[in-house]
Amino acid sequence: AQTVTQSQPEMSVQEAETVTLSCTYDTSESDYYLFWYKQPPSRQMILVIRQEAYKQQNATENRFSVNFQKAAKSFSLKISDSQLGDAAMYFCAYRAIQGAQKLVFGQGTRLTINP
Amino acid sequence: DAGVTQSPTHLIKTRGQHVTLRCSPISGHKSVSWYQQVLGQGPQFIFQYYEKEERGRGNFPDRFSARQFPNYSSELNVNALLLGDSALYLCASSFTTGTPISGTEAFFGQGTRLTVV
Numbered sequence: 001a002q003t004v005t006q007s008q009p010e011m012s013v014q015e016a017e018t019v020t021l022s023c024t025y026d027t028s029e030s031d032y033y034l035f036w037y038k039q040p041p042s043r044q045m046i047l048v049i050r051q052e053a054y055k056q057q058n059a060t061e062n063r064f065s066v067n068f069q070k071a072a073k074s075f076s077l078k079i080s081d082s083q084l085g086d087a088a089m090y091f092c093a094y095r096a097i098q099g100a101q102k103l104v105f106g107q108g109t110r111l112t113i114n115p
Numbered sequence: 116d117a118g119v120t121q122s123p124t125h126l127i128k129t130r131g132q133h134v135t136l137r138c139s140p141i142s143g144h145k146s147v148s149w150y151q152q153v154l155g156q157g158p159q160f161i162f163q164y165y166e167k168e169e170r171g172r173g174n175f176p177d178r179f180s181a182r183q184f185p186n187y188s189s190e191l192n193v194n195a196l197l198l199g200d201s202a203l204y205l206c207a208s209s210f211t212t213g214t215p216i217s218g219t220e221a222f223f224g225q226g227t228r229l230t231v232v
Binding site for chain 1: 224226
């Protein structure tokens with residue numbers, strides 16, 4: 001079974017600085033999808049960024065980028081120019097290509113932005 | 116455009132009771148998935164329905180059941196509630212399922228907070 005591990009329960013960063021959230025996963029599949037979701041206090045999970053495993057190029061969405069290391073099964077999220085609105089729980093998630101559209105989530109990292 | 120809507124937003128039930136949670140997907144989305152998020156943990160997959168058929172089931176007891184209607188809305192039913200069923204229940208919809216990734220990204224609702232006392 002696939003597993004996702006986020007080893008940082010909490011992180012904090014000064015506003016306008018850069019922070020990196022870590023994620024590792026375990027799978028025997030060669031092709032799959034990886035995601036980062038943000039969950040603010042409103043509870044709604046919001047998709048931040050996605051990565052297809054067959055693509056070597058790291059995904060980027062404005063201030064958000066990933067460092068995808070397939071051999072190491074690592075998928076970290078970098079947030080540049082942190083803003084107060086970035087404060088939330090961040091979840092890393094894995095989805096297999098085949099079978100049910102099932103997201104496997106990590107335990108989450110609580111990100112605090114200090115003004 | 117309306118996002119994924121879930122009802123009710125909060126619910127308090129007594130042990131042993133039955134509960135029905137409802138989800139309306141984004142217009143045009145045919146896949147609905149349900150997740151349970153216990154406080155302090157990541158969401159756990161319960162079910163996926165696509166075109167009214169069950170496509171996947173997580174490691175949950177038979178007390179959990181779901182269905183999808185012709186308009187693609189969905190219900191999650193939980194029988195014989197236990198204290199451990201207290202959680203945030205999230206519904207996610209997507210346009211289709213499988214591959215490619217475009218069109219299969221999951222969009223989540225705000226969840227139903229279920230408290231069992």
